[in-house]
Amino acid sequence: xxxxxxxxxxxxxxxxxxxxxxxxxxxxxxxxxxxxxxxxxxxxxxxxxxxxxxxxxxxxxxxxxxxxxxxxxxxxxxxxxxxxxxxxxxxxxxxxxxxxxxx
Numbered sequence: 735x736x737x738x739x740x741x742x743x744x745x746x747x748x749x750x751x752x753x754x755x756x757x758x759x760x761x762x763x764x765x766x767x768x769x770x771x772x773x774x775x776x777x778x779x780x781x782x783x784x785x786x787x788x789x790x791x792x793x794x795x796x797x798x799x800x801x802x803x804x805x806x807x808x809x810x811x812x813x814x815x816x817x818x819x820x821x822x823x824x825x826x827x828x829x830x831x832x833x834x835x836x837x
Contacts, residue, residue, distance in 0.1 A: 741765040756795060763788055763795070779826055782819030789815055 741762045748757035767788055773781035789812040796805035 737765050737769050755799060759791070759795060763792055779819070779822050782815050782822060785815035786812060786819065 741758070741764075744761035744765060745758035748754045748761055754760055766784055770781050770784035770788060773784065789808050792808040793805050793812065796802075796808060
């Protein structure tokens with residue numbers, strides 16, 4: 735809920751005060767990237783799902799803006815996020831009710 739509210743507020747600000755092509759999409763990518771980073775610091779398995787979605791959406795955004803190299807970079811990041819998710823899922827304890835990884 736907080737992520738959606740912050741995304742909407744930032745999207746409004748971007749649409750009002752900048753010439754961003756995709757202000758609401760940009761704001762969602764930004765806010766949920768911060769959220770995903772926080773989840774990484776807490777070692778929450780679902781952070782990788784956020785990164786997969788964020789990076790995949792970013793591919794399209796960069797491609798539409800004719801930033802092809804950044805789009806390719808985001809494809810690489812998406813691949814890394816898929817690998818990270820699969821690797822962390824394998825490391826996650828099977829009986830734990832919380833999806834956190836212990837190191």
